[in-house]
Structures are given as C-alpha cells and as structure tokens.
Amino acid sequence: MKRTRHINLERMRKAASGRFSARPLALGVAAAALMGCAPKEEVKVVSSVDDCVSSTELDEQQCEAAYKKALAEAERTGPKFRSERRCESEFDSCQQAGGSMWMPLMTGFMVASMLDNRDRHSGYYNPVYRYSRPHSNYYNRLMTADGEVVGRYGKSSYTVDRSSTRPKPTVSRTVSRGGFGSVASAKSSWGGGRSGGWGG
Amino acid sequence: MLRIPIGERPGWKARAREFGFGFHTMYGEPYWDESAYYQFSLAEVERDIEDPTAEIHQMCLEVVARVVADDELMRRFCIPESHWDFVRTSWRNGDPSLYSRLDLAYSGKGPAKLYENNADTPTSLYETGFWQWLWLQDNVDRRALPLQADQFNSLQEKLVNRFRDLQFLTPGRAMHFACCKDTEEDRGTVQYLEDCAREAELDCHFVYVEDIGRDAEGRFTDLEDRVITWMFKLYPWEFMFREEYGDYLGSNNIRWLEPPWKAILSNKALLPMLWQMFPNHPNLLPAFFEDELDRAGEHEALVKKPIFAREGANISIVRGGDSQPLSDGPYGEEGFVYQALHALPQFGRNHTLIGSWLVDDEAAGMSLREDDSMITQDLSRYLPHAIV
Numbered sequence: 117m118k119r120t121r122h123i124n125l126e127r128m129r130k131a132a133s134g135r136f137s138a139r140p141l142a143l144g145v146a147a148a149a150l151m152g153c154a155p156k157e158e159v160k161v162v163s164s165v166d167d168c169v170s171s172t173e174l175d176e177q178q179c180e181a182a183y184k185k186a187l188a189e190a191e192r193t194g195p196k197f198r199s200e201r202r203c204e205s206e207f208d209s210c211q212q213a214g215g216s217m218w219m220p221l222m223t224g225f226m227v228a229s230m231l232d233n234r235d236r237h238s239g240y241y242n243p244v245y246r247y248s249r250p251h252s253n254y255y256n257r258l259m260t261a262d263g264e265v266v267g268r269y270g271k272s273s274y275t276v277d278r279s280s281t282r283p284k285p286t287v288s289r290t291v292s293r294g295g296f297g298s299v300a301s302a303k304s305s306w307g308g309g310r311s312g313g314w315g316g
Numbered sequence: 317m318l319r320i321p322i323g324e325r326p327g328w329k330a331r332a333r334e335f336g337f338g339f340h341t342m343y344g345e346p347y348w349d350e351s352a353y354y355q356f357s358l359a360e361v362e363r364d365i366e367d368p369t370a371e372i373h374q375m376c377l378e379v380v381a382r383v384v385a386d387d388e389l390m391r392r393f394c395i396p397e398s399h400w401d402f403v404r405t406s407w408r409n410g411d412p413s414l415y416s417r418l419d420l421a422y423s424g425k426g427p428a429k430l431y432e433n434n435a436d437t438p439t440s441l442y443e444t445g446f447w448q449w450l451w452l453q454d455n456v457d458r459r460a461l462p463l464q465a466d467q468f469n470s471l472q473e474k475l476v477n478r479f480r481d482l483q484f485l486t487p488g489r490a491m492h493f494a495c496c497k498d499t500e501e502d503r504g505t506v507q508y509l510e511d512c513a514r515e516a517e518l519d520c521h522f523v524y525v526e527d528i529g530r531d532a533e534g535r536f537t538d539l540e541d542r543v544i545t546w547m548f549k550l551y552p553w554e555f556m557f558r559e560e561y562g563d564y565l566g567s568n569n570i571r572w573l574e575p576p577w578k579a580i581l582s583n584k585a586l587l588p589m590l591w592q593m594f595p596n597h598p599n600l601l602p603a604f605f606e607d608e609l610d611r612a613g614e615h616e617a618l619v620k621k622p623i624f625a626r627e628g629a630n631i632s633i634v635r636g637g638d639s640q641p642l643s644d645g646p647y648g649e650e651g652f653v654y655q656a657l658h659a660l661p662q663f664g665r666n667h668t669l670i671g672s673w674l675v676d677d678e679a680a681g682m683s684l685r686e687d688d689s690m691i692t693q694d695l696s697r698y699l700p701h702a703i704v
Contacts (some may be wrong), residue, residue, distance in 0.1 A: 117679075118361065118466050120449055120473040128446060128511065130336030155517065198543055256349060261540065262521075279519050285490050286543040290529035295561030297526035300496050300551070 135309070154276045158280055161244055161258060161266065163224040172227045182241040186225035193261040193284035199304035205285040206249045217289055220245050224256065224272075228281060242281060260284060317424030318355045319663035319699075322461075325454050326352065339501045341465055345695050349442065350451060354668070354684050354701040356424075361468045361682070361703055364428055368478035368599045369418055369672040372430055377677075379578045379589045380407060391606065393585045394623055394650045399557045403576045404567035411575035413666070413676060414509075414548070414656035415477060417683075420599075420670040423661030427598040428670065430590070431655075432621075436574050437550050439501060440698060442508035444673060444683040445547040448700040455702075456595035466703040469681035471673055472512060479677050486546055486571055488517035492538060495550040497524045503549050509520055509548060525551045534564045546571045553579035554624050584621050584653045602656040609654060617657035621657070623650040633657060659690055669696075 162168040168179035196217040197203035205274035207220030222243035239292045243261060246269045258266040258274070261284045267274040325331070332340050340348035356365075383389040384407045390400050418440035420649065422428035449469055455461040465596035493510050497501040510520045521533055523538035530536055536544040547570055549556075557579070565576075580586065594600060604612045612618060618634045625631075632641040634654065660667040668688050671683040687696035 118358075119452070119469045120445070120471065121470060123446065127337075127515065128335055130334070173592075262540070272473065278517070282490075282519060283488055284542075285521070285545065286535075287541050288531035288533075288535060288537055288543050290537045290541050291530035291532050294526060295522075295530065295564075296528050296551070296556060296559050297496060298559050299555035300525070 124194075147153050157274055157278045157281055158273060159247060159281060160273050161216045161224045161226055161271070164300040168227065174227065182225065182227060186222065186241040186243045187267070189225075189241065189283070190261065191218070192286050194243065194245070195261065195263075195288060196287050196289060206247060207245055208248045215289055224244075224258075224271070226276075226281060244286065261287070270309050317357075317360055317422070318336050319352055319666070319668075320355050321352045322350070322455070323452070325458070325460075328451075328454075331354050331450075331454075332447075335450070336507070337369065337442065337448070337504070339504055339558065342501075345697075347688070347695075347698055348447070349697040349699050353451075353516055353699060354663075354699040355700060356468070356703050358466075358703055359423060364422060365420070365468065365672050365682060366679040368428055369420075369674060370677065371417055371583070372599055373416070373432075373674055373677055373679075375590060375594050376433060376435070376581050378584065379586055379593060380577055382593065383580050383589065384408075384577065389589070393580055393583050394554070394556050395579060396562075399562070399576075401564065403559070403579055404570070405566070407577040408573045411571070411577065412482060413575055413578060414482070414573045415475065415673065415675050415680075416574075416578075416581065418674070421658055421660050422670050428672075429601050429658050430587075430599055432584060433581050433586055434671075436578045437552050437582070438671075438673075439505045439550070440683055440685075441505050441673075442472070443698050444469065444671070444681055445475065446514075447510065448683070450697075451700045452702055461702055462704060463632045464704075465699060467681075468703060471675065471681040474675035474680045475509070475512040475677060481514045482573075483516060483518050489571065490521060492521045492523055492542075492544045493549075494523050494528065494547060495527050498524055506548070509547045518539075525549065528561065530561060530564060533568075535568045536561070536564070536570065544570060550571040552582065552624070554583070569615075574654045583623070584623050586651050587621075587655055594650075602659050604654045606652060606654070612654060615656045619653040619657050620652050620654055622652055 136208035137199055160172050165176070165179045165183050168174055168182060169176050174182060191213070194213070194217050196213055197210070197216065200210055200218045203218040203220060208286045209221045211221055223246040225241045225243050227241060231263060244258045244266055247259055248256050249255060254265065256269045258269050259264060260280050264277070264280050265278055379552045383393055384404045395403055415438065416433060416435040418433055419431040420428040421431055436533065449472065452461065452465060452467045455581065456463060456465055491513055493506045495506045506522070510522065513520050521538060527539050528536050531543070538544060549572070553576060561655070575603065588605045588608065590600055591603045602612070602615060616635065620634050620639065621633045622630045629643055632639050661667055665688060666686040669685045671685065672679065673681045673683070682701060684699045684701055685696045686699055
C-alpha cells in the first residue's frame with residue numbers, strides 16, 4: 117500500500133468555529149482540547165509540603181524538594197503581568213516577579229500519583245493556579261502555568277492530559293514585537309497571490 | 317498516466333466544512349477540483365516519481381554541502397554574509413528537517429524533470445496528506461473506484477512519525493507553529509501540521525509571524541510572553557534574514573523547522589548548481605547562472621526565473637535576445653537563473669504539474685496541479701490521483 121494506512125477521522129474533524137471565544141484574558145488556554153482523546157494521567161494537587169506528605173506517597177524530604185522545584189518552575193513559567201492590578205483581576209493574590217512584572221502565587225503543585233514509574237517522582241512538579249476572575253467560564257478552575265485547565269478547584273486528585281505534567285515554556289518579558297513580517301507585507305502590497313500566502 | 321473524469325462526491329462541500337477545509341474555492345474559482353483524477357500505474361509511480369524524488373533530494377544535499385563550504389557560492393545564493401555562520405552551523409550540526417516538495421514535469425513517458433525544489437515553505441500539504449486521501453477512501457467506499465485502488469500518499473503517516481522522531485531528538489521543548497496573518501491557506505497548512513504534531517504527542521503553541529516578540533536577552537516570545545525554543549515557521553528564511561529580528565537569529569537558543577540550511581535548497585540558484593554537479597542527469601533540466609549563458613547557446617528557449625520567488629512569479633521566456641514575460645510579480649532584485657524550456661505535459665487543455673513530497677529524506681506522496689496556461693500559478697487547480 118502506497119498510502120497512509122489509517123487516519124482517525126474523529127480526530128481530524130474540526131469543531132464549529134468559536135471554540136476559542138471564552139478564553140481568559142491573559143492566559144492562552146491551550147487548544148489541545150480540539151484533538152479530543154489525548155493520553156491522560158492521574159495527578160494529586162497539593163497545596164503545601166504538609167499536604168504533600170499526607171496525600172501522596174512522597175516522604176517529607178521528597179515533598180520539600182518537590183515544593184522547591186515547583187516554586188522554581190512557577191518563577192520560570194508562571195504568567196507575568198505588567199501590573200499588580202491586572203494580575204489580581206485574574207488571580208487572588210500576586211507577587212512581584214522580578215523587574216516590574218507581577219505573577220500569581222501558586223495555589224499548589226501537581227504530583228503524579230502513579231508510583232509504578234519511579235522517574236515520575238524525580239521529574240517535574242508543575243505549579244497550578246486557581247483562576248478567579250468573576251463571571252469567567254474558567255472561574256475557580258485550576259490551571260497550569262500556560263493556561264491548560266486541570267479541573268475544578270478543591271479536589272485532591274485530577275485526571276489530566278499528559279501534556280499538563282510536562283515542563284512548560286519559560287515566560288519572559290517581551291520588550292518589542294513585530295520584528296518579523298515586513299518583507300512579506302512589502303511584497304503583498306503588490307497584490308498577487310491566490311490567498312496572499314507565503315508558502316509555495 | 318491518464319486524466320479520467322469522475323463524478324464528484326455528493327455533498328463533498330459539507331464534508332470539507334466538517335474537516336475544516338476552508339479554501340477549496342478561492343476568489344470564486346475552484347481550487348480543489350474532483351471532476352476528474354489522474355490515474356497512474358504502480359510502475360509509473362515507483363520508477364518515475366518515487367525513486368527519482370529520493371535521488372534528486374540526495375543530489376540537493378550534496379549541493380548544500382558544497383555551498384556551505386564556499387564563500388563565493390554563499391554569495392551566489394544571496395545568503396547575507398551576516399547569516400553565513402547561522403546557515404553553516406545548522407548544516408554542520410545536522411539540524412533535522414521536516415518536509416519538502418519537488419515540482420516535477422512528467423507526462424507518463426520518459427523521465428520526470430525537476431522544475432524546482434520547495435524545501436523551505438511548501439504548501440498544499442493538507443490537500444495532499446489528508447483531503448485527497450479522504451477523496452480516495454470515499455470513492456472506494458461508494459464503489460466509484462475499484463477496491464484495490466491506491467494512492468501515492470503516505471504523507472500524514474510519515475509526518476506523524478517524523479514529529480515523534482523530532483520530539484525524541486529535541487526533548488523537553490514545546491513547538492511553536494507560525495505563519496503570516498490574513499492567509500487562510502497558510503493557516504490551514506500550519507493547522508494541519510499542528511494536528512500531526514499533536515497526534516505525535518508534542519506540546520504545540522501557535523503565534524503569527526508578525527506577533528513574534530523578543531525579550532531583553534534577545535529571546536523570541538509569543539503573545540503570552542512564552543519564550544520560543546522550537547519553531548516551525550511557514551515563512552521564508554530569505555525574508556527573515558533581511559528583517560529587523562534577523563539580527564537575533566543564531567544568538568538565541570531555538571531549534572528551527574525548516575532548519576536554516578534549507579535556505580540553500582529553496583533557492584533557484586540550486587538549479588544551475590545541480591546541473592554543474594550532475595550534468596545530463598535524466599531528471600534535471602539544463603540550467604545556468606546569468607554569467608554562464610554563453611554555454612546555453614544550444615538551447616532554443618530558456619525560462620528566466622528569479623533567485624527568490626514564490627509560485628511562478630516573475631517568470632519570462634528568453635529566445636535568442638528576446639525576452640517575453642509570462643508572469644508578473646514583486647521578485648527579481650537578487651538576480652535570475654535560466655533553465656532550458658521544457659513545457660508541462662498537456663491533458664486536454666490542462667497543463668499539469670506534479671508535486672512530489674518528501675518527509676525528511678523519504679519520498680512520501682504526490683500532488684497534482686492543473687493550469688490553463690503553461691506555468692502553474694496562483695489560480696491553478698488541485699486534482700486528486702489514484703493508482704489503479
């Protein structure tokens with residue numbers, strides 16, 4: 117056979133437009149939902165070292181290390197805001213994040229609950245945040261640093277896409293935008309192109 | 317190779333909506349045309365398209381190796397000197413590539429001839445990898461094509477597998493996908509690649525090329541201020557080299573798809589270099605740099621192509637001292653190359669061009685475009701094919 121053997125048509129189907137309409141203001145809620153059945157994983161969300169010791173199979177030393185790792189990840193990957201007020205419009209409490217930026221305090225961190233794979237506990241402990249903008253569809257939802265929804269706040273364990281447990285991109289402070297795209301826009305003013313694209 | 321009329325699938329436009337294929341009609345003209353298909357034999361596909369495609373690609377890689385090692389050639393390929401290190405390092409590091417498309421003239425008789433190599437920003441990927449695959453499946457299901465009908469098209473399967481390999485080679489990074497604003501076709505192409513990457517369990521983000529930012533350390537960021545560390549861009553290297561942020565390329569820690577060395581392949585200077593290194597190869601057309609034209613005397617007519625151009629823009633035919641423009645466009649300031657005229661085959665009134673796809677260095681499928689004129693351009697139609 118010279119062609120692709122099988123394509124899962126369910127996963128190629130596109131939902132009706134408007135699927136991005138209800139996203140939180142600053143957090144880009146990840147669009148992974150559009151593929152439906154991504155691989156899942158069971159995680160505990162703990163709010164402190166004590167909580168970690170009592171709700172997971174990690175001991176105190178491991179929980180201390182996990183907490184420190186999660187804090188460092190929060191520093192690196194957490195959403196950054198230009199003012200405290202903007203940060204607090206989406207999250208309950210915020211702190212200075214270096215420079216003149218603000219970021220939310222982490223609500224807790226994720227610990228994979230599967231113990232069959234030792235590597236998971238030496239891996240990543242992603243911080244999570246409780247979204248608290250009133251009247252938002254995401255109100256009271258727990259999210260990872262990049263806005264992927266973990267679930268409703270207050271449960272002790274969650275089933276999440278495996279991608280939620282992987283390290284998130286560093287979040288920095290953008291000082292300028294628009295440094296790419298000028299040649300394309302100069303050429304397109306000439307007006308050719310089936311759809312103005314730059315592919316060939 | 318035959319062009320065979322076939323009934324359209326009833327309700328295919330609703331099916332296109334269902335699968336998010338939004339650009340089947342553009343400017344009121346059909347782009348996707350399923351009132352006919354091209355029929356190939358397995359021998360035609362394997363002997364005349366698949367094998368030569370893999371071989372041409374290897375020859376192209378030899379050109380890259382030659383060019384990166386030679387300042388004079390880097391100049392001929394119009395790579396700005398400030399980016400020589402960037403391009404050379406990516407080649408020497410063996411930065412992995414994703415895909416490309418060779419444009420071939422082939423009639424069913426004799427060898428396919430290489431027109432050009434779209435190695436950096438090829439489009440019509442979704443139509444090829446998914447939509448024409450679905451066309452075949454639907455037509456077999458409704459018995460409009462025989463049960464054993466096949467297609468030279470393992471593009472989607474190979475793309476997903478390639479993304480898995482790339483994730484393995486690039487652990488711990490999320491992929492940012494990018495294209496320009498206001499182009500449904502490019503966004504569709506990139507969306508398709510995102511779908512393939514998600515199938516391979518990559519973490520994916522999207523940012524428009526114009527929205528890319530930078531932080532104080534010169535790292536590129538998306539609209540949520542996430543630092544970009546791995547990027548697929550459907551945007552030509554030759555543009556990026558010359559733009560404001562071009563200065564930061566190479567100093568920030570980003571893995572690129574396509575890798576920077578593809579700037580040498582997507583460049584029409586590739587064509588005379590191939591002819592110099594592999595003269596009289598059956599799949600090549602004679603091609604010349606401007607200062608080699610004294611050697612082109614035996615060719616009655618030459619096609620003059622700009623070094624950088626998209627989709628058949630700024631092409632003219634030169635006969636003796638006489639130049640006849642065939643198409644208009646904004647390109648040509650970097651100079652031109654000349655390729656012996658070799659007309660596209662005609663099927664009825666249609667001039668037909670084959671796109672032969674590669675994923676990494678493996679031939680992966682085929683697409684067909686038709687035009688009423690002898691160069692395929694913006695308004696050419698896409699037709700499916702079958703192996704029967």
